[in-house]
Amino acid sequence: MELPNGGVITKTESQSKERLAIFELAHMISVPMSLVAIIKLKVPQTIWQQGTNTPLSASEIIARVRPHGSSAADPHNLQRMLRLLTSYNIFAEHLNENNGERKFSLTDIGKTLVDDDEGLSYAYYMLQHHEDALINTWPFVAEAVEDPTTVPFKKANGDGAMSYYSKRPNMINLFGKAMRSVSVPFMREMLESYDGFNGIESLVDVGGNYGDCLEMIMQRYPNIRKGINFDLPHVVAHAPPLPGIIHVGGDAHEFVPNGDAIFLKWLVTTSTDEDTKKLFENCYKALPKGGKLIVVEPVLPESTDESQRTRTLLGADVYNMTMYNPKGKQRTEQQFKDLANFAGFSSCRAFYVDPFMSVLEFQK
Numbered sequence: 001m002e003l004p005n006g007g008v009i010t011k012t013e014s015q016s017k018e019r020l021a022i023f024e025l026a027h028m029i030s031v032p033m034s035l036v037a038i039i040k041l042k043v044p045q046t047i048w049q050q051g052t053n054t055p056l057s058a059s060e061i062i063a064r065v066r067p068h069g070s071s072a073a074d075p076h077n078l079q080r081m082l083r084l085l086t087s088y089n090i091f092a093e094h095l096n097e098n099n100g101e102r103k104f105s106l107t108d109i110g111k112t113l114v115d116d117d118e119g120l121s122y123a124y125y126m127l128q129h130h131e132d133a134l135i136n137t138w139p140f141v142a143e144a145v146e147d148p149t150t151v152p153f154k155k156a157n158g159d160g161a162m163s164y165y166s167k168r169p170n171m172i173n174l175f176g177k178a179m180r181s182v183s184v185p186f187m188r189e190m191l192e193s194y195d196g197f198n199g200i201e202s203l204v205d206v207g208g209n210y211g212d213c214l215e216m217i218m219q220r221y222p223n224i225r226k227g228i229n230f231d232l233p234h235v236v237a238h239a240p241p242l243p244g245i246i247h248v249g250g251d252a253h254e255f256v257p258n259g260d261a262i263f264l265k266w267l268v269t270t271s272t273d274e275d276t277k278k279l280f281e282n283c284y285k286a287l288p289k290g291g292k293l294i295v296v297e298p299v300l301p302e303s304t305d306e307s308q309r310t311r312t313l314l315g316a317d318v319y320n321m322t323m324y325n326p327k328g329k330q331r332t333e334q335q336f337k338d339l340a341n342f343a344g345f346s347s348c349r350a351f352y353v354d355p356f357m358s359v360l361e362f363q364k
Helices: 018-028 032-040 043-048 058-065 073-087 123-129 152-157 161-166 167-191 213-220 273-286 307-325 335-344
Strands: 091-095 102-106 200-208 226-231 244-247 261-265 291-299 349-352 358-364
Touching: 032 043, 032 073, 032 123, 043 102, 043 307, 043 335, 058 073, 058 152, 058 349, 073 091, 073 102, 073 152, 073 161, 123 167, 123 349, 152 307, 161 167, 167 200, 167 213, 167 358, 200 273, 213 226, 213 244, 213 261, 261 273, 291 307, 291 335
Parallel strands: 200 226, 200 261, 226 244, 261 291
Antiparallel strands: 091 102, 291 358, 349 358
16 A cells, blocks of 8 residues: 555554554544534634635634734634544645645535524534533443443433523523524425325324424425424423414323324434333324324444444434433334334334435334
């Protein structure tokens, strides 16, 4: 194998690949923390400049971000982070070979960090996952093995994650914006490729928050004349009026409102098998014969490989184990089928509409 400047890896040197892999893992935290830093510094929108995506040097970025700021701001340190993130295809580097100046523009991945017309971007998801309370939880991840009755987040912060967020307006607002920033573009794409809402007249969205997803579905499928947005009472109490949609408060582990179909999205990732069985049973009871349960969740592969998709799904699984519930988990398609069969559902169709989120359709 050739190296830069004509070097060659010898048999002895090839053994250092293992060491290099460990070094990369040891320094991996540099990647998300650098990305959080450049988001807080407003670098993506500075480069984007209302769609021009003009390559800028670190000095030019600082001049625009801090036009009247401290002269102590260090463009070299910013450039170091930009180079690292360029290696992860978030920025594109433009190197002037004559004077060595480096400028940076946004790649397609980098563009997702810039707010769209609705004020949404994946930047909020990144920021939410790296707030101080969550970062401070990671040293306790071994607790999920040693004592799975204790949530590592609670061990670190003295309270469960959602309770902790709800007592801090900035955190719960960021959490809501992060979830919406991920959910809205996914729903748009899902509705382009999945047509399972045809023929449905009444649809229940369990855990539907303020009804955003249900509204998108009903706008796309006017055959749905009645939408029921079902969530916890304190959630739907703040839900806005939406055409054709009624908001119902309650606990899905106790009952689910009746409908021709029931929609669950990103709801059982942190649930135990027992809680998921109970939820599916209540959904089964609420459906007529021939009705269907539409579940949208991350679905783990049966075998473990080195693909980006597998790494992302398994990383999210460990994240949820650490932050929300050591006994909750993401599942394979077969594990979902087993839970649905236990509840009484007779058939399943899987639609892999997205690398991260999949649609599972269970028929009564």
